[in-house]
Amino acid sequence: MYRITYWLLYGHYCYSLALGTLRFRYDFNSNKAHITPFITYYSAVMNVLALTTLPWTYYTAVCTFLKNERVSRLGLYVFIATKTLRLLAVALVIVYNWQRRRDILKFIRDINHLRCVYFARFPLPFEWQRRFEIKIIKNMLSGILFDALRLIIVLGVHKNQVNVTFIISNVLFSLISNILYLNMNHYYFAMRTIILFGNVLNRQLADIIKSAKSVTRLRDHQRCRKQFKARCLTLSRELDELALVHVQLQSLALRINDILKWQGVGVLLNVFILNISLIHTIYSVLWVGEFTISQYGWVSVLMGIAYLVYTVDMVDFFVTILEHVRVFHKSSIHLELHANLPQMNKEFERSVESFQLQLSTNEYQMSLLGLFNFNSECVFSMFASVVANSILIIQFDYQYFQ
Template sequence: MYRITYWLLYGHYCYSLVLGTLHFRYDFNNNKAYITPFITYYTAVMNVLALTTLPWTYYTAVCTFLQKERVGRPVLYIFIAVKTLRLLAVALVIVYNWQRRRDILKFIRDINHLRCVYFARFPVPFEWQRRFEMKIIKNMLSGVVVDALRLIIVLGVYKNHMNASFVISNVLFSLISNILYLNMSHYYFFMQTIILFGNVLNRQLADIIKSAKSVTRLRDHQRCRKQYKARCLTLSRELDEVALVHIQLQSLALRINDILKW
């Protein structure tokens, strides 16, 4: 992993902790996730603050929008609908993530266990690793840039109606809305990791098929019968292992879809 990718992931992790999106700590050195009392209490307080702040940010935004001249009804309805749906989505994500926090923790432990037990034996090609990291970097930076641009545009459009409560409410709205972005980023990262593992598994299966073709040449040689049987047993065990890991990857993909579906 490139150093820049590591620091971006670490910054993303710290940002998620500060906003209360993650309900556990992660040790990057030992690749272990665990729950601490401080994190539990902190995330609970942050989630409650976010939920209680939502009505105020909504009210301030609508009142400021109504102060702008020449606001038509269609524009007003669209603004209120978008604002309402976004805040309801944030509230839903906060409540649902809190209920599934132990499921997420178990998922992380299971995928780390599978990586250490099986995939650690097979090096990931440089091109695959680079493509994986570029997708993660683009996903993380795009969310930050889009939200920053949205905040700048709003402040620019309403500069004549700007006051302290308006600025604070919009900053808080951007921070709270980032819960949605962070949640989607976590889902994207997990799915890209599963896809990367799936590609490694496909390459391993291709190697087994290639080895099986070469083993068939030993079948017709009397002197190579023992070697033929030994190679067949080895390939059979490797194929069973690939099938088992494939089932586990499918299970992980279904689980993360269920955990972060909202």
């Protein structure tokens, strides 16, 4: 790990502790997580403060928005819906994470144990390590940049109404909203780790299949029969171990999705309404003229940059979720290559059949609350719904509020 990645992760960890998002201490030297009384009490105080200030920040934001005469009534309704869902999602994250704190700790310990026992044996390609760290850095920096731009935009749009109460309210709202963003960062980091380990597993599986192909050449030589049996036995043991690690990694992925399932629902609802708000804002800029560059100047430019950062980060987030599902499906593809190989000995064939049975009976699927599977079709349907609802809101705005 590069030093810059280490310090960014450490800063992200300290910021999460300061906001009370993490309820445990993580030792970066020993890679161990444990609960301490001080962090527990501190997190409880910070979470209570966040929950008690939610109504005040919400009320102040709505009152400030009502004083802006340039905003239509429908724009106000969309704004209220966005604020409401975001704050409800934050409250859900705060309450639910306390219930699953020990589950999160167990997940961290189990994945670290798996890394030390199995994955530490294999050298990680430089390109994989660099891509992993770049993705993590981009995810952290994009969240910080978007939140900072959002705060500057709000202060710029309402510069005529700026006072001490207004500034404190928006700063508190940014800090409270960061609880949701930090939770998404933690989930993203877990998904990128599972993808990295899954790629290592698939590479090892491909190497075993490749080695089996070369070992078959020894079968027809009388002098190499013992060597052939020894190599088949070794490959069989490696494949059995890999199958065991595969099911453990798949179990870890299912566990982290189960731990954060309600937070995920809150995030998806927040993304849904925020995208509708984004499309309505673009419509207001281009056709209605509620927000124009001549009215707000540099604030309009920052608004465009903020929306661009948000869109890129959102797309990367969904691509990561879909990628971690595809990683587990690649194992089945690699095993299918074995069908083209000449027959090996009974031990190796038994290991292959066992692994294939494991993959077929425990096919990995990511579901939302057990209602439907989250896949590329689901993502497409969600964005199609965003566009359809945005068109309905724009038509409603044009007919009744213009």
